Amino acid sequence: MPDFADTRTVLETHAVGPMQCNCSIFGCRNSRECIIVDPGGDADLILDRVTALGLHVRFVLITHAHFDHVIAARAIKNETGAKICIHPKDKWLYRIAFIQYRLFGVKGDSPPRPDWWLGEDDQIPIGRFHADVIHTPGHSPGSCCFHVAEEKLLFSGDTLFRRSVGQWTYPGGSFAALVQSILQKLFVLPDDTRVIPGHGAETTIGEERRLNPYLQPEKIAELQREEENKPGLFKQILSLLGGLLGLRGQNEE
Ligand SMILES: [Fe+2]
Numbered sequence: 001m002p003d004f005a006d007t008r009t010v011l012e013t014h015a016v017g018p019m020q021c022n023c024s025i026f027g028c029r030n031s032r033e034c035i036i037v038d039p040g041g042d043a044d045l046i047l048d049r050v051t052a053l054g055l056h057v058r059f060v061l062i063t064h065a066h067f068d069h070v071i072a073a074r075a076i077k078n079e080t081g082a083k084i085c086i087h088p089k090d091k092w093l094y095r096i097a098f099i100q101y102r103l104f105g106v107k108g109d110s111p112p113r114p115d116w117w118l119g120e121d122d123q124i125p126i127g128r129f130h131a132d133v134i135h136t137p138g139h140s141p142g143s144c145c146f147h148v149a150e151e152k153l154l155f156s157g158d159t160l161f162r163r164s165v166g167q168w169t170y171p172g173g174s175f176a177a178l179v180q181s182i183l184q185k186l187f188v189l190p191d192d193t194r195v196i197p198g199h200g201a202e203t204t205i206g207e208e209r210r211l212n213p214y215l216q217p218e219k220i221a222e223l224q225r226e227e228e229n230k231p232g233l234f235k236q237i238l239s240l241l242g243g244l245l246g247l248r249g250q251n252e253e
Contacts, residue, residue, distance in 0.1 A: 008029055008030065008128070009148075010026070010029055015199075017068055018068065018104075018106045022038065022199060023039055024038070025055065027055040027126065028126050033126055034050065035059045035126050036050070036057055036076060036082065038069040039069075039073045041072050043071075047079055058083065058126070059083050059085050059126075060073055060082045061124065062090075063143060063156075065090035065140065066158070067108060069157070070111040071106070073109075073111040073112060074110065083115035083116055086144075089135075091114075091117075093142070131146040131148050131155075137178075138175070138178025138180070138181045139165075140158075140173060143157055147189065152194060153193070154193050156198065158197070159181060159182065161197045162197060162200055162208070163212055163213060165178060165182065168227075175223050176227060182215060183215070191206025191209065192205075195208065
C-alpha cells in the first residue's frame with residue numbers, strides 16, 4: 001500500500017535486491033513527478049510501482065556507490081530516462097561496481113554514466129518539492145543523505161540506521177568522519193524528522209539522538225580511539241604482503 005506522507009506527496013519504500021536495500025519512491029501528487037532513492041535491485045518491481053502510482057521518474061538518487069544500492073540503476077534509467085545523481089567522491093566505487101558484484105557473488109548491470117555530480121546543498125526538484133543534498137562522508141567518501149525539509153523526511157542511506165550506523169571499515173570509510181557527519185549535519189534536523197535508512201526499519205532523528213548506542217559520547221570516544229590505533233591501509237597491505245611472502249619475521253626485527 002502506498003504510504004501517503006500527506007495529501008500532497010506519496011512515499012513507498014521497498015526492500016529490494018540481494019541485500020534488501022530500501023528503495024524509496026517519493027513523488028509530488030500534483031505534478032506526478034518523483035524520485036527513486038537507491039535502486040538496489042528488483043527493477044521490475046520498482047517500475048511496476050511507479051506505473052501503478054501514475055508517477056514519472058525524474059531523478060534517481062544514489063546515496064552511495066556500494067553495489068547493493070545501484071543494481072537497478074541502468075534498467076530504471078533505460079526505461080524512464082531519469083537522471084542519475086551521485087556524489088563525485090564515490091565515482092571510483094561506482095566505476096568498479098562490476099568488481100563489487102563479483103566479490104559478493106551477485107549479478108547486476110554496471111550502472112550508467114551519472115548525469116548530475118551532486119554537491120553539498122544542491123537541490124533536486126520534485127514537482128513542488130525539493131530534496132536538499134547533505135554530503136555525509138564516513139560510510140563511504142561520497143555518501144549523501146537527501147532531506148525533504150517540507151515533509152520532514154530524510155533518506156539517510158547507510159549513514160544512519162535505526163539504533164545503528166553504517167559500517168566505517170570499508171575502503172574509504174572513517175568512523176571519525178561518520179560521527180562528524182551525523183552529529184553536525186543530521187542531528188541538527190528537527191527531532192520529528194522521519195528517517196528512511198538504506199536498510200531496515202525507519203526511525204526519527206530524535207529517537208536516534210537519544211537511543212542510538214553508537215552515538216553516545218563514551219561509545220564515540222571508544223570507537224575513535226580504536227580507529228586511531230588501527231594501522232593505516234598502507235601498513236595493513238605491507239603486513240599482508242609480508243605475511244604472504246614469509247617476511248613477517250624480517251619486518252618485525
Ligand atoms: Fe553501503
